[in-house]
Amino acid sequence: MIDFTALSAALELMFSSFGPWIFVIPGLLIGLIFGAIPGLQVSMAMALFLPLTFTMDFIQSIMFLTSIFTGGVYGGGVTAILMNIPGSSSSVATAFDGYPMTCKGGQNQALGLSLGASVIGAFIGYSVLFVLIQPLAAVVLKLGPLEMVLVIAWGLTLIATLSERSVAKGLLAGMIGLILSQVGMSTTGVLRATFGSSYLLDGVQVVPAMIGIFAASELLRIRERQTLSTVEGAPPVAFGPIIRAMFSTFKYPSVLLRGSGIGVLIGAVPGVGSSVANLVAYGEVRRTSSTPEKFGTGIPEGVIAAESANSSSEGGSMTALLALGIPGGAATAVLMAAFSYHNLVGGPSFIRDQGDLVYAIILGNLVQVLLLGLVGLLSLRVLGMVVQVPLRYLVPSVLALCVWGGFGVTGTIAGPLTVAVFACLGWLMRRHHYPVAATVIGLLLGRMAEGEMVRSLQISGGHIFGYLLERPISMLLLALMLFSIGAAFLKARRIHRRANISAT
Amino acid sequence: MSLRLAPSHAVFLAIVLAFTVAMNYSAITAKFALNNLVILVPASVLALILIGTILLSRPIPEDVPEESLRKTLGDLLLLGLFCGFCSLMFVIGFDVATFFFIWIGIVVCGERSLWKPPAFALAFAVVVTTTFGALFPFPIVTLVLQ
Known part of the structure; x- marks a missing residue:
């Protein structure tokens, strides 16, 4: 599985000089900043800094761009934890438990756990890539639209579990999305419900919508508080507690491994990526937990599952790029542009002929992940100060940043208007206890689900169930999904029965 | 069974209902085909059933917002200000719109000082407009800053 000749050449390439590492720490910081500001996307940062890499050699440029990618995936989780604003769609599930922890004064613990889970998750992701790049690529090639429909459906099942108070409200919120x-x-070229607006031709812009429904509505809800933390005299962000929390991530090995495993597999599927991975991992960990009712109230397992999955999916998405030459998302598409600038193309021949470069990229990323731990730790103290800023200043400032972020994604008035409309929708939903996260999940996965479903229908000639029976991976995915849901249902019943017995 | 709902909850459900009907009307008139309706129609049918279920189910105490009228009016004021900011930034310029939104927003959120809100708003608007202006690849409409 490992080509040792190529590996030794890669070690020589990476560690014989300081050259490949010069731009790694600046790249991590750029990624952290772009990831942490709502509306600024990691892919935007990578595209923005792509021209700079034209003067670098290949390994230097890839290390710089992947460090932006690594920093950005983690940075999105910081604002999700501190302000309930996922910096990107890959951090939606991080907010579910991270933000309640902050509200209870546990921001140090949440930040430490997310940093620990991100570092370990990304490390696992790249380690898997290091060992299994060739077999993984063969599996990914066998995945068709039907398998993707099943993966997306697995993500959508999380909707049903998001509202403890009323399942009907949780489901309705998901259906709205x-x-x-x-x-x-539509994916078949039919124009629907644009209501005469050319801005709606490509549909509702997900990132501005997410910013509006999550951030703006939450800021309105909390604006009468003094600071973000509801605990009087909440501890300031400090190294000691963050480092302790970072190492406490190891107390949850099964959550870490499950989150990372799901992240690698889903991240490797082109076009699905980290935005689905964090939701599926969160849902799975919650379903299999003995205390599912505690999820969403601020527990470590929720943060670890989401962060380990979104970070490990980065390794997965590199599988598709390196082994198949297919960019799994916008960020890997920018990496592909850097490849082509150096006259290189990912794919089976790249792995066969340029094995040293493949291993150099993977090794570089493994070291980069460890550096993220250090850079993240140093920057968290600054980023964490946000919980002590008086809300009367923070609320209007972050609201303004949301609008600027919305504009940054679209470049037109459509972005700010989408933020405004979804802020109003989010305010109404939160007022009546509808889980806004379910709407975001529906919005994120709906368009994807439609495209893959239509392709499955076209390939199967309309006989989707017959087609399902012909595809063993689909059958396996379906069986796993049904088993997971069934097991969770049985477990919930058992817990309920035990609670009833102990009550009587 | 009870049909009693908080007015804002009724407004929310009415908006969802109207939007669902409009979406389906538009999609069905555009093309009545399985490929076009494969997600929309099942999701809409389920949404209608769920709206009915919510309307007919007994409201739990948390369904009725416990917030004071003052808090609701304050929320609506800030929300209106926010919507105004989003729609006017292309008319009066991003810099000026940001400055006024931050100033008034801080006052609405409870700051009593007379000089701190405009001073903070000025610094914020300058930093944000110049930083984002340099980062974004699109032109930004400004009135004062270049």
């Missing part, structure tokens, strides 16, 4: 995802040009 799914319906909203159908605005604009």
Whole structure:
């Protein structure tokens, strides 16, 4: 599985000089900043700094761009924890438990856990890539649209579990997201529900919508508080507690491994990536937990599952790029542009002929992940000060940043208007205890689900169940999904029965 | 069974219902085909059933917002200000819109000082407009800053 000749050449390439590492720490910091500011996307940062890499050699440029990628995936989780604003769609699930921890004065613990889970998750992701790049690529090639439909459906099942108070409200919130995802040009080229606006041709812009529904509505809800933390005299962000929390990540090995495993597998599927991985991992860990009712109230397992999954999916997405030459998302598409600038193309021949470069990229990323631990730790103290800023200043400032972020994604008035509309929707939903996260999940996955479903229907000639029976991976995925849901249901019943017995 | 709902909850459900009907009307008139309706129609049918379930179920105490009228009016004021900021930034310029939004926003959120809000708003608007202006690859409409 490992080509040792190529590996020794890679070690020589990476560690014989300081050259490949010069831009790693600046790259991590750029990624952290772009990831942490709502609306600024990691892919935007990578595209923005791509021209700078034209003067670098290949390994230097890839190390710089992947360090932005690594920093950005983690940075999105910081604002999700501190302000309930996921910096990107890959951090949606991080906010579920990270933000309640902050509200209870546990921001140090949440930040430490997320940093620990990110570092370990990304390390696992790249380690898997290091060992299994060739077999993984063969598996990914066998995945068709039907398998993707099943993966997306697995992500959508999380909707049903997001509202403890009323399942009907949780489901309705999810359906609103799914319906909203159908605005604009369909995958078959049919124009639907644009209401005469050219801005809606491509549908509702997910990132501005997410910023509006999550951030703006939450800021309105909390604006009468003094600071973000509801605990009087909450501890300031400090190295000691963060480092302790970082190492306490190891107390949850099964959550870490499950989150990372799901992240690698889903991240490797082109077009699905970290935004689905964090939701599926969170849902799975919650379903299999003995205390699922505690999820969403601020428990470590929730933060670890989400962060380990989104970080390990980075290794997965590199599988598709390196082994198949397919960019799994916008960030890997920018990496592909850097490849082509150096006259290189990912794919089976790249792995066969340029094995040293492949291993050099993987090794570089493994070291980069460890550096993220250090850079993240040093920057958290600054980023964490946000919990002590008076909310009367923080609320309008972050609201303004949301609007600027919305504009940054679209470049037109559509971004700010989408933020405003979804802020109003989020305010109404939060007021009546509808889980806004379910709407975001529906919106994120609806368009994806439609595209893959249509392709499955076309390939199967309309006989989707017959087609399902012909595909062993689909059958396996379906069986796993049903088993996971069934097991969770049985477990919930058992817990409920035990609670009843102990009550009587 | 009870049909009693908080007015804002009724407004929310009415908006969802109207939007669902409009979406389906638009999609069905555009093309009545399985490929076009594969997600929309099942999601809409389920949404309608769920709206009915919520309307007919007994409201739990948390369904009725416990917030004071003052808090609700304050929220609506800030929300209105926010919507105004989003729609006017292309008209009066991003810099000026940001400055006024931050100033008024801080006052609405409870700051009593007379000089701190405009001073903070000025610094914030300058930093944000110049930083984002340099980062974004699109032109930004400004009135004062270049």
